[in-house]
Amino acid sequence: VDKRKRTMTNIISEIEGMQTSIDDGSNTLRTLKFHTLLLSIGQIGRSLDLSKEIPSAYKTVTNALMHVETHDSASIEETLTIGAMALGNVTVGCMDLYLPKLFTALHTDGDTATERHQYVLLRAMLEIISSLSECEGDLSAQNVSHIQSMIPVLEENCEHKEEGVRNMVSECFGRLSLIDAQLILPRLTSMCNDQSSTLKRWTIANSLKYMSVGNLDTKTLKDHIEPFLKLTEDKDLRVRRTALLAINSLSHHHPSVILSYAPQIIRILYYEMSVKPELKRKVDLGPFKHTIDDGLPLRKAAFACISTFLDSMPQVVDVSEFLPHLVKGLEDVNDVQMSCHFILQQLCRWSPTMLLSNTSIILNPLALTINKQIKQKRTGTVDRTNDVIRSALRSLFALAAIPEAARDRSIQDFCAKVQSKPDIAEIIQSEHLLDKVRS
Numbered sequence: 001v002d003k004r005k006r007t008m009t010n011i012i013s014e015i016e017g018m019q020t021s022i023d024d025g026s027n028t029l030r031t032l033k034f035h036t037l038l039l040s041i042g043q044i045g046r047s048l049d050l051s052k053e054i055p056s057a058y059k060t061v062t063n064a065l066m067h068v069e070t071h072d073s074a075s076i077e078e079t080l081t082i083g084a085m086a087l088g089n090v091t092v093g094c095m096d097l098y099l100p101k102l103f104t105a106l107h108t109d110g111d112t113a114t115e116r117h118q119y120v121l122l123r124a125m126l127e128i129i130s131s132l133s134e135c136e137g138d139l140s141a142q143n144v145s146h147i148q149s150m151i152p153v154l155e156e157n158c159e160h161k162e163e164g165v166r167n168m169v170s171e172c173f174g175r176l177s178l179i180d181a182q183l184i185l186p187r188l189t190s191m192c193n194d195q196s197s198t199l200k201r202w203t204i205a206n207s208l209k210y211m212s213v214g215n216l217d218t219k220t221l222k223d224h225i226e227p228f229l230k231l232t233e234d235k236d237l238r239v240r241r242t243a244l245l246a247i248n249s250l251s252h253h254h255p256s257v258i259l260s261y262a263p264q265i266i267r268i269l270y271y272e273m274s275v276k277p278e279l280k281r282k283v284d285l286g287p288f289k290h291t292i293d294d295g296l297p298l299r300k301a302a303f304a305c306i307s308t309f310l311d312s313m314p315q316v317v318d319v320s321e322f323l324p325h326l327v328k329g330l331e332d333v334n335d336v337q338m339s340c341h342f343i344l345q346q347l348c349r350w351s352p353t354m355l356l357s358n359t360s361i362i363l364n365p366l367a368l369t370i371n372k373q374i375k376q377k378r379t380g381t382v383d384r385t386n387d388v389i390r391s392a393l394r395s396l397f398a399l400a401a402i403p404e405a406a407r408d409r410s411i412q413d414f415c416a417k418v419q420s421k422p423d424i425a426e427i428i429q430s431e432h433l434l435d436k437v438r439s
Contacts, residue, residue, distance in 0.1 A: 045090030088127025115162035174210025181217040192227035208246035244301040262316035272302035330365035397433035
C-alpha cells in the first residue's frame with residue numbers, strides 16, 4: 001500500500017512540476033510524458049477513490065487543465081482531450097464528492113468561460129458517462145441518481161453559443177440514452193418541442209445521431225421517435241439539416257426504428273431536394289458579389305438519406321417517383337451531382353429496368369457534365385471539376401454494365417462518343433471502366 005501511494009504521489013508531483021512547462025506542445029518528449037502521467041492518474045482514479053489516497057489529485061488535474069487552456073496553439077488540443085479524460089476518470093473513482101465539483105465548475109463558469117473550458121469539462125463528463133455504460137446488468141440506484149443529476153447540467157449547456165460545446169452536449173445525451181433510454185428520451189422529446197430555443201432543438205436533433213451508433217433500445221426509441229422526426233420540418237434550416245443527418249445515421253444503424261415512417265420521411269426528402277431561389281442570397285465582397293445557397297446543405301443531406309435508404313431498406317423507395325428528383329440533382333451543383341451519381345450507380349443494381357426505360361432523361365444531364373472541358377492546371381476548383389466528370393463517367397459505365405444496356409442504342413452511342421475524346425478516354429482507362437462493362 002505504501003509503495004502504491006508513493007507511486008501515485010510521484011505522479012501527482014510530476015504533473016504539478018510539468019504543467020508550467022507545457023506551453024505549445026512543441027517539445028514532443030516532454031508532452032508525451034505529460035500525457036502519460038495524466039492517463040496514468042486517470043486510470044488509477046477510475047478504480048480507486050483518490051479522495052482518500054491522494055486528496056490533491058482532483059485539484060492537480062484541474063489546475064493542469066486550466067493552465068494548458070491558456071495557450072492558443074492548436075497542438076495543445078490533444079493535451080486538453082487527455083486531461084479531460086483524466087479528470088473524468090478521477091471523478092469516476094469518487095462520484096459523490098467529485099461529480100458535484102464538476103457540475104459547479106460547469107455552472108459557475110458558464111457565463112464567462114471560454115468555449116474550450118466548457119468543452120473540456122463536458123468531455124470529462126462524457127468519460128464519466130462512458131464508465132457508466134460499462135456497468136454490467138441493471139444500473140444501481142446510485143448510478144441512476146448520478147445520471148439524473150447530469151440532465152439539468154446538460155440542459156443548461158444546450159443553448160451554448162459555440163457549436164463545439166453543443167455538439168459535446170449532444171454526444172453526452174446520446175450516450176446517456178444508450179444507458180437508460182426510458183429515463184432520458186422523455187426529457188429529450190420534451191425539448192424537441194421547445195419553440196423558444198433554436199439552439200436547444202439543434203442540440204437535441206444532433207443527439208439522435210450519437211444514440212443511433214450504439215446498442216440502442218429500439219423499442220423505447222420507437223415510442224419516442226415522432227418528436228425527433230418533426231424536427232425535419234423545423235422552421236430553422238440548421239435544425240432541419242441536423243435532423244436529416246441524424247435520420248440518415250439512424251436509417252443506417254437501426255432502420256427498423258423509422259421503417260413505418262419512411263413514406264413521411266421520403267416526402268420531406270423530396271421537398272428538400274429541390275433548389276429554392278428564396279434560399280439564395282448575394283454577399284457583397286467589394287469588387288464582385290458572391291451568391292450563397294443556404295438550401296445546398298439540406299439538398300446534400302436529403303440525397304444522402306435516400307442513398308442510405310437504398311442500402312438499408314430499398315423497398316421503401318419508389319424509383320419511378322424518385323427519378324425526377326434524381327434528374328434534377330444530376331443538373332445541380334457539383335457536390336449534389338456527385339451524390340446523385342453514386343445513387344444512380346446504386347439504382348443500377350436495385351432497379352436497372354426502370355433506369356433503362358428512362359435513359360433519355362438520365363443521359364442528358366450526364367452528357368452536360370461529361371462534356372465539360374477537362375482542366376489540366378492543378379487547382380482546388382479544377383480538381384473538383386475533373387472529379388465530377390470522373391464521377392459522371394462512373395455512372396455512365398455503370399448504366400452500360402447492365403446486361404440489357406447492350407441493346408440500348410442511346411447508351412452505346414454515347415459511350416462510343418465519349419471514348420473518342422482523348423482526355424475522357426484517359427480517365428476511362430485510369431478508372432478501368434471498360435473492364436466493368438465487359439465483366
